[in-house]
Amino acid sequence: MIQKLPAKKMVITGDYAAAYGALLCDVDVVAAYPITPQTLIVEEFSTFVNDGITDAEFIMVESEHSAMSACIAAQAAGARTFTATSSQGLALMHEMLFVASGLRLPIVMPVVNRTVAAPIGIWCEHNDSMPQRDAGWIQMACEDNQEVLDMIIMAYKIGEHKDVLLPVMPCLDAFILSHTVEPVEAPSSDEVADFIGEYKPHAVLDPDKPMAIGTFTPPEYIQELRYQTHEAMKKAKEVIKNVTKDFASKFGRDYYGLVEEYRCDDAEVVLITVGTVTGTAREVVDKLRQEGKKVGLVKSRFYRPFPAEEVKKIAENVEAIGVYDRAISYGSGGPLFIETRNALYGMDVPVINFLAGLGGRDVVTGDVEKMYEILLENKGKKPAKEIYWIGTRGVSI
Amino acid sequence: MYEIRFHGRGGQGGRMAAEAYALAAFLEGKYAVSFPFFGAERRGAPVRAFTRVDDKKIRIKTQIYEPDYVVVLDETLIETEDVLEGLKEDGMVIINTPKKPEEVQLSKPVKCATVDATSIALEILGRPITNTAILGAIAKATGKVSIDSIEKAIIEKFGARLGKEAGEKNAKAARVAYEKTLVGVSQGGKEFVPRKRWLPTVEEMPIGGAIGTLQTEAGLVGIGSFIENKTGDWRTFIPVVDKEKCIGCRLCWFYCPEGCISMVEDKATVDYDYCKGCGICANECPVNAIEMKREVRE
Numbered sequence A: 001m002i003q004k005l006p007a008k009k010m011v012i013t014g015d016y017a018a019a020y021g022a023l024l025c026d027v028d029v030v031a032a033y034p035i036t037p038q039t040l041i042v043e044e045f046s047t048f049v050n051d052g053i054t055d056a057e058f059i060m061v062e063s064e065h066s067a068m069s070a071c072i073a074a075q076a077a078g079a080r081t082f083t084a085t086s087s088q089g090l091a092l093m094h095e096m097l098f099v100a101s102g103l104r105l106p107i108v109m110p111v112v113n114r115t116v117a118a119p120i121g122i123w124c125e126h127n128d129s130m131p132q133r134d135a136g137w138i139q140m141a142c143e144d145n146q147e148v149l150d151m152i153i154m155a156y157k158i159g160e161h162k163d164v165l166l167p168v169m170p171c172l173d174a175f176i177l178s179h180t181v182e183p184v185e186a187p188s189s190d191e192v193a194d195f196i197g198e199y200k201p202h203a204v205l206d207p208d209k210p211m212a213i214g215t216f217t218p219p220e221y222i223q224e225l226r227y228q229t230h231e232a233m234k235k236a237k238e239v240i241k242n243v244t245k246d247f248a249s250k251f252g253r254d255y256y257g258l259v260e261e262y263r264c265d266d267a268e269v270v271l272i273t274v275g276t277v278t279g280t281a282r283e284v285v286d287k288l289r290q291e292g293k294k295v296g297l298v299k300s301r302f303y304r305p306f307p308a309e310e311v312k313k314i315a316e317n318v319e320a321i322g323v324y325d326r327a328i329s330y331g332s333g334g335p336l337f338i339e340t341r342n343a344l345y346g347m348d349v350p351v352i353n354f355l356a357g358l359g360g361r362d363v364v365t366g367d368v369e370k371m372y373e374i375l376l377e378n379k380g381k382k383p384a385k386e387i388y389w390i391g392t393r394g395v396s397i
Numbered sequence B: 001m002y003e004i005r006f007h008g009r010g011g012q013g014g015r016m017a018a019e020a021y022a023l024a025a026f027l028e029g030k031y032a033v034s035f036p037f038f039g040a041e042r043r044g045a046p047v048r049a050f051t052r053v054d055d056k057k058i059r060i061k062t063q064i065y066e067p068d069y070v071v072v073l074d075e076t077l078i079e080t081e082d083v084l085e086g087l088k089e090d091g092m093v094i095i096n097t098p099k100k101p102e103e104v105q106l107s108k109p110v111k112c113a114t115v116d117a118t119s120i121a122l123e124i125l126g127r128p129i130t131n132t133a134i135l136g137a138i139a140k141a142t143g144k145v146s147i148d149s150i151e152k153a154i155i156e157k158f159g160a161r162l163g164k165e166a167g168e169k170n171a172k173a174a175r176v177a178y179e180k181t182l183v184g185v186s187q188g189g190k191e192f193v194p195r196k197r198w199l200p201t202v203e204e205m206p207i208g209g210a211i212g213t214l215q216t217e218a219g220l221v222g223i224g225s226f227i228e229n230k231t232g233d234w235r236t237f238i239p240v241v242d243k244e245k246c247i248g249c250r251l252c253w254f255y256c257p258e259g260c261i262s263m264v265e266d267k268a269t270v271d272y273d274y275c276k277g278c279g280i281c282a283n284e285c286p287v288n289a290i291e292m293k294r295e296v297r298e
């Protein structure tokens, strides 16, 4: 239970927004291990517990692997749980991510995107969350701190939906959001409780009604379970659309389902972005539009489930699509690019991948302008090159 | 190509037998493949292993469904399942049993070879491990591979693991079994209640495989475990508790891997429906109150 919290406007970091979002959702159990730049989330939440604002059980564990294990156990006992991690911490959790989704436990865990060593760095890259693609988690990316708070709230409502029952990973860029303060509107705890409703687990470990979950399962059964999870991930798309719609009508902030289109109406070329680069790209689009260039922006909010239908529809009306990635699948391309091209199979619109900001390098407006410039040059053509490493010394564009 | 299916129980070495047979065939210039299929890796659980032999490279990777030969390392298995399932028209079954082929009852009359591999193993090896003796019987019954190659393969394979002397003893067990194997025709007419299986569709499958006790057409189940699937018929040895000696320390209760010991009036009591006869309880008992006896079944 939490104390009643009034709606209020705060100037807070992305990490605080994540912790406060979890507080508003009245989580029962938090188990976490600190890692820069996620540490503030854990610290802030432990302060809420210390101050008696929530009576949530806060479990200190010795590693991220244990943090996820503790959340899995608590969630399986019927609790609403929360944790957070980043980078190597997420890598260490990898094994348990599959357990959470396999048991269909809608745990919510913000991931502060930080580069995975080597070499060691603490800045933003998406090579921690994106490689978790196949672990059965819903993955969403945030553009600003308001979205972080709102996404935590929606994450519980989406994940706990009876057609979904999957864990959710809202992602926020290291430092660019995690340690940046900006104004955020928080709804009241009553409004949030009313919005997300009660968590109704599909199965509960209860000594009075013995039950086995996650037991040794022979091949006769596993394939059907895999199919169930795949279907749940697909059904999540509809649930996401409904939840964002409800959220908009209740709280007035519209997140437009799985992708947001910005100035795409008569666009000749569009750039698909993920994370905080989206905000910067909006500025660039406005500028280029003023110059008369028909450019648009597509903010990809979900990586899993992937908004294939939405991307296809957009592709029908444009002459080139760019995909911005802050991670690289070595020897292939950016993860979002691979996904996009897969969705566009059979369509002959050119698709170009832009890599920038790896290891936390700042992605500036000039970088994004360059991307649009390349897209406009390649309108309707078979691109000479598919992958552009923007601002990489010694690599020509 | 010919194919052999081995039926045994976890811990009896069916897999080693299947591999050693493949090695023997290889020593005679053949191409041979052998692999096990494990269910739950529990001592005593029914397990299968497979061997394929051909003159050329074998590419197929499936389990074997229509074997030329079926080898049964544990006689109790012919009571619970139809080991002849899929056996080729002129196929043969080779069984470890003290009975003569004509005394063995199976689902239909088939070519059948028998050998009392358990007694041979107890006599020569001092343990009821029958996987080497049975190889001698296969050589005799099928004539597909020579007993000399079987001996060589056993010495190479078992000698490497257990030492030279043990390797030679095992080879001897095979030789003795080779000489004692009887070939004939089995009786037919044994009826089997088809094994009940619960195979839920995607719709029927509980979400995330979370299962309480679920009543299905195959009985009470949890995924991968059937409450009605008694494990008592896995036994060769049976634990017998001397209640006079038992001091109620619960060590056996603690160590029993099947959870089938309960304390009744502070004395250990075994549920023989589920006791698989592993002997761990007898090993752990500090006052030797549990004795493992060879089980006699009717």
Ligand code: SF4
Pocket: B239, B255, B256, B257, B258, B259, B260, B261, B270, B274, B275, B276, B277, B278, B279, B280, B281, B282
């Ligand atoms: S009662 Fe003894 S022999 Fe039977 S399963 Fe338990 S430990 Fe093994």
Ligand code: SF4
Pocket: B241, B245, B246, B247, B248, B249, B250, B251, B252, B253, B267, B268, B284, B285, B286, B287, B288, B289, B290
């Ligand atoms: S271990 Fe031996 S003495 Fe102890 S309870 Fe079991 S049978 Fe009795």
